[in-house]
Amino acid sequence: xxxxxxxxxxxxxxxxxxxxxxxxxxxxxxxxxxxxxxxxxxxxxxxxxxxxxxxxxxxxxxxxxxxxxxxxxxxxxxxxxxxxxxxxxxxxxxxxxxxxxxxxxxxxxxxxxxxxxxxxxxxxxxxxxxxxxxxxxxxxxxxxxxxxxxxxxxxxx
Amino acid sequence: xxxxxxxxxxxxxxxxxxxxxxxxxxxxxxxxxxxxxxxxxxxxxxxxxxxxxxxxxxxxxxxxxxxxxxxxxxxxxxxxxxxxxxxxxxxxxxxxxxxxxxxxxxxxxxxxxxxxxxxxxxxxxxxxxxxxxxxxxxxxxxxxxxxxxxxxxxxxx
Amino acid sequence: xxxxxxxxxxxxxxxxxxxxxxxxxxxxxxxxxxxxxxxxxxxxxxxxxxxxxxxxxxxxxxxxxxxxxxxxxxxxxxxxxxxxxxxxxxxxxxxxxxxxxxxxxxxxxxxxxxxxxxxxxxxxxxxxxxxxxxxxxxxxxxxxxxxxxxxxxxxxx
Amino acid sequence: xxxxxxxxxxxxxxxxxxxxxxxxxxxxxxxxxxxxxxxxxxxxxxxxxxxxxxxxxxxxxxxxxxxxxxxxxxxxxxxxxxxxxxxxxxxxxxxxxxxxxxxxxxxxxxxxxxxxxxxxxxxxxxxxxxxxxxxxxxxxxxxxxxxxxxxxxxxxx
Numbered sequence: 001x002x003x004x005x006x007x008x009x010x011x012x013x014x015x016x017x018x019x020x021x022x023x024x025x026x027x028x029x030x031x032x033x034x035x036x037x038x039x040x041x042x043x044x045x046x047x048x049x050x051x052x053x054x055x056x057x058x059x060x061x062x063x064x065x066x067x068x069x070x071x072x073x074x075x076x077x078x079x080x081x082x083x084x085x086x087x088x089x090x091x092x093x094x095x096x097x098x099x100x101x102x103x104x105x106x107x108x109x110x111x112x113x114x115x116x117x118x119x120x121x122x123x124x125x126x127x128x129x130x131x132x133x134x135x136x137x138x139x140x141x142x143x144x145x146x147x148x149x150x151x152x153x154x155x156x157x
Numbered sequence: 158x159x160x161x162x163x164x165x166x167x168x169x170x171x172x173x174x175x176x177x178x179x180x181x182x183x184x185x186x187x188x189x190x191x192x193x194x195x196x197x198x199x200x201x202x203x204x205x206x207x208x209x210x211x212x213x214x215x216x217x218x219x220x221x222x223x224x225x226x227x228x229x230x231x232x233x234x235x236x237x238x239x240x241x242x243x244x245x246x247x248x249x250x251x252x253x254x255x256x257x258x259x260x261x262x263x264x265x266x267x268x269x270x271x272x273x274x275x276x277x278x279x280x281x282x283x284x285x286x287x288x289x290x291x292x293x294x295x296x297x298x299x300x301x302x303x304x305x306x307x308x309x310x311x312x313x314x
Numbered sequence: 315x316x317x318x319x320x321x322x323x324x325x326x327x328x329x330x331x332x333x334x335x336x337x338x339x340x341x342x343x344x345x346x347x348x349x350x351x352x353x354x355x356x357x358x359x360x361x362x363x364x365x366x367x368x369x370x371x372x373x374x375x376x377x378x379x380x381x382x383x384x385x386x387x388x389x390x391x392x393x394x395x396x397x398x399x400x401x402x403x404x405x406x407x408x409x410x411x412x413x414x415x416x417x418x419x420x421x422x423x424x425x426x427x428x429x430x431x432x433x434x435x436x437x438x439x440x441x442x443x444x445x446x447x448x449x450x451x452x453x454x455x456x457x458x459x460x461x462x463x464x465x466x467x468x469x470x471x
Numbered sequence: 472x473x474x475x476x477x478x479x480x481x482x483x484x485x486x487x488x489x490x491x492x493x494x495x496x497x498x499x500x501x502x503x504x505x506x507x508x509x510x511x512x513x514x515x516x517x518x519x520x521x522x523x524x525x526x527x528x529x530x531x532x533x534x535x536x537x538x539x540x541x542x543x544x545x546x547x548x549x550x551x552x553x554x555x556x557x558x559x560x561x562x563x564x565x566x567x568x569x570x571x572x573x574x575x576x577x578x579x580x581x582x583x584x585x586x587x588x589x590x591x592x593x594x595x596x597x598x599x600x601x602x603x604x605x606x607x608x609x610x611x612x613x614x615x616x617x618x619x620x621x622x623x624x625x626x627x628x
């Protein structure tokens with residue numbers, strides 16, 4: 001069990017998502033961010049005559065790294081949970097992993113780092129797509145300061 | 158003129174957006190991220206009997222800071238521009254600035270830092286909403302590695 | 315006055331640093347991070363025969379962007395202020411702005427974006443060097459949970 | 472084998488560090504960043520009468536998360552490797568994991584999330600301390616644009 005799942009289990013209020021699935025998504029996002037950072041750097045060390053072909057891949061790697069890392073942080077916060085925000089950020093991450101996966105896949109036969117990074121992007125995209133339908137808006141009933149959904153729901157059961 | 162606008166003017170290919178407007182959006186995102194980081198910290202130094210009321214505001218601040226910062230980076234990259242990705246991330250930022258602006262606005266009368274942060278969020282939300290319609294998908298014509306829109310367009314003039 | 319300085323003025327406890335100077339450092343760090351992100355991307359759109367020469371500059375840009383952004387966040391937090399941590403992160407930022415400034419300066423005559431980015435790095439490096447001696451360790455007197463220096467000092471006046 | 476180690480093995484030039492050890496450090500930094508983000512959020516959902524005691528822990532969590540994440544990115548880049556920069560950022564991360572580990576350890580008996588997070592911080596601090604002596608400055612021989620150490624060294628063998 002990773003620290004991610006242990007931390008979900010230790011959260012002091014209820015989280016309305018399967019802990020194992022959510023932890024797997026967060027871990028995939030972190031691994032994907034790391035692979036994208038490394039792939040951008042590996043591309044930069046390819047021979048001069050390959051670099052221009054890889055410039056778009058590098059850009060997609062950088063966007064995907066930043067977006068996956070931010071999305072992992074958003075999904076790691078449950079206090080004052082806001083389904084609209086989680087959904088919007090997850091949708092951006094689905095787009096980022098798709099774009100970067102496509103870019104890397106183009107270079108998979110020539111560059112092993114692109115092949116591995118494409119694999120990380122695809123896995124993460126799938127995990128995000130499986131999570132998305134479960135990020136249902138909660139029935140917000142009060143002003144923001146009072147809507148700490150997990151605790152309210154826990155109390156009302 | 159900020160460094161942001163100077164850097165847009167110095168970009169070696171064409172950027173299909175008004176430089177001044179785009180720079181203003183990027184600068185607003187950076188300022189908003191900074192204000193949100195500072196507001197979360199200011200909330201943490203409020204008296205003990207206020208902290209529980211501010212926990213959701215702190216969470217929204219942290220999400221908004223991360224999302225605005227990532228969105229600024231995405232909008233600062235023009236090589237291999239991907240309108241779908243930019244749009245998705247801008248939509249997440251609109252949601253984040255809206256949610257955080259709402260949370261901070263609730264505490265504006267009591268906490269000056271929340272009032273200022275709400276103002277930064279509203280300004281950024283408006284700037285993003287004005288930019289969004291201009292992030293039109295370009296007519297992609299080839300595989301990713303060949304679609305470096307700015308340079309293609311520059312060459313075709 | 316930027317949002318950064320307004321937020322420092324609105325902090326609910328005492329900050330033992332000149333607000334104007336600290337705000338200027340934080341704003342410089344954010345501007346430098348932005349310039350570095352933009353310079354890395356501009357380098358990627360330079361002609362193929364220039365790219366290999368710019369690969370180290372791109373790498374330095376990416377490190378400097380991440381480090382400046384993180385340092386700005388650390389300097390924006392005053393609750394539970396820890397001078398040792400602030401000093402260590404500021405020293406890393408001094409090194410990052412120096413390395414990136416040197417890399418960009420090498421390409422200043424050919425690439426306007428490198429010239430502008432070098433300027434942003436130098437300004438930030440100077441601002442950080444001026445701040446560093448003022449980040450004195452506070453006389454910690456208790457365990458971490460009790461050492462919220464600003465509030466303790468405020469109470470003791 | 473994690474994606475991190477696979478990506479190190481796929482890097483197109485030589486990396487003068489043990490791949491397994493470096494991958495373990497990067498993975499520890501990412502896990503620690505994640506645990507710190509989650510611990511800050513878990514603290515925010517603790518009962519009102521505990522929050523004030525946890526405010527410093529939350530702040531340390533946020534700094535540690537940002538610093539570990541940035542340090543992981545710096546250590547994931549090998550093109551144009553700069554030992555001075557890596558060392559400075561690793562030293563900041565050692566300080567951050569120490570401070571945050573201390574803060575969390577204080578609350579370990581009451582809060583399971585603090586206990587787990589302290590463990591993640593200690594592990595990462597140890598891994599960083601073991602890596603630090605190996606981040607030796609390379610003998611830079613030319614201007615930055617020519618000093619891509621890994622490839623130079625590979626060519627000279």
